[in-house]
Amino acid sequence: MFIKLLLLVTGLMSIVFLAIGFNIFFRKDKKFPVTSVGGNKDMRKLGLSCAKHEEIKCRRDIDGVKGSAVGCASCGHS
Numbered sequence: 001m002f003i004k005l006l007l008l009v010t011g012l013m014s015i016v017f018l019a020i021g022f023n024i025f026f027r028k029d030k031k032f033p034v035t036s037v038g039g040n041k042d043m044r045k046l047g048l049s050c051a052k053h054e055e056i057k058c059r060r061d062i063d064g065v066k067g068s069a070v071g072c073a074s075c076g077h078s
Contacts, residue, residue: 037043037050
């Protein structure tokens with residue numbers, strides 16, 4: 001019983017990985033889609049940013065620091 005279940009799960013996972021890989025492999029630009037909030041231009045247009053960037057902005061407001069050069073390394077915002 002365990003062997004049948006293991007084979008079934010392995011087969012389903014293989015199909016899933018092939019389907020994901022097929023989309024990425026046969027794309028014209030050959031890049032992974034940008035899913036992080038900080039690197040996605042459409043999300044920036046909506047006014048969304050990464051949690052680390054939001055924390056930096058809140059910390060600046062609390063500390064009263066204006067024009068600090070401290071930026072967010074994960075999303076590139078300053």
